[in-house]
Amino acid sequence: MTTQLQAKFIVLISILILAGCNNTPKKADSNKVTFDSIKVDRSYHLLDNPENPNCNLQINFTYPTQVDNKQQIKDIQRIFIQSYFGDSYVDYSPKEAVEKYTEDYLTNYKALEADFKSEADKAQDEPIGAWYSYYEMSSNKITYNKSGLLCFTVNFENYTGGAHGSHSYFNHIINLKTGSAVTEKEVFIDNYEDDLAKILVDAIAKQNQVTDVKALENMGFFSVDEIFPNGNFSVDETGINYTFNEYEIAAYVVGATHVHLSYEEIRHLARKESPIAHLVF
Template identity: 35%
Template structure:
């Protein structure tokens, strides 16, 4: 009877250990939920619909609920900094968005003085536009990755689009930076992987071929503009950063399987990278 009891207890312990090990090897959704807030306004100079105008549009999907209220406030603060800047970091998300819109319109309306002084030189160049939105890219295993998209037109030859990625460690609400993942001595190797991944994406068998498409190969290095997901680390280079404007944005993913040997073992990202490298 004692033997049977010991066997039963041992079986329960083994089962618990196996379940625990299994749980450590799966992706888990975070208990972080989101809300979406949209605002927009078109404002004409001199409040005259026949005059130039600015068009402002903002769509913000922001962290709204999290079991730890203190961490939620920190997460929202980091989100606001990425989305519209440090000037608004101490405001609640919707309040921050409203204040940003007010400031944008006020800045545009300052052009009225130029219009009044030189009406003959005003025209299409005074039509401004700004469009802001974001996308949640990864929300699992205590990480949040998101991207903020900005389009701005200020009367030039063309508007400018840019995207900024951010990764947060939800255990601390702190942004994850390159030096949280890689040691400086490994960044050259990581850069080589990025360049090779881009070459392969474009169908080339050599990095040098990128120059034929107008890329500045020397400029393709690891930057802070990256995000993580279940597959690997993705870097994004905005127009003009590594190639001419006509090339547009370059989004380059490097799989964890390639990066793992360069990721610090004490990095918060390492367990995820190791788990996904083995899948």
């Protein structure tokens, strides 16, 4: 091989290597965040009788205790508390929120005692316990904690009588530079919804191994024309992860639908000044 050909060969290999690098996950430094967790496992039998139906509450709540910007820790904790327990608990500390939520759950269950006693008296020997046996299990998991972004998912499962329980997953992203939650509007350009919806539907079809997206409607999904981005997303080094919960786009039997989109797939819809731009571009 001549020197000229060798030089061309080296240049070609270099170009191919650089091109391949554009699709590899970007390395990011871990954030300096310290976490703690609070666990609860409480049960109560109706009328305080161990022979009666009971409720069971299990909580495994993880929350940040320290971040680089100490002034933001309260705001970030409020996001964790709101996402896990709801708006009614955001003014409490993490410990207080867990205690208050536990108290409220047990109080609400005890409110069933009058109805239970009335039905038990009427039913005599007929079992009615199943309809009064409640449970709730929840936890949250840190899914990404790098490069100024903190992502976590709240997992929730409960049963309050009826045919079956419910399961849900809620994703959240916090911009540690501002201490605020990251929204779809910050991530995507204007009028992104229709284009992103098509990408999501195509990805769901691929996951279910069908080429015609309409075939999803024969697999338990509702109208594919009504599947749109729902704001329930998180990110990592490889892409964006969307979750559609039970009954949101499909029947209960289908369960939750999790969709991973690579940054290459959504790059044309992303804002270059967004909080996740350093991962996308």
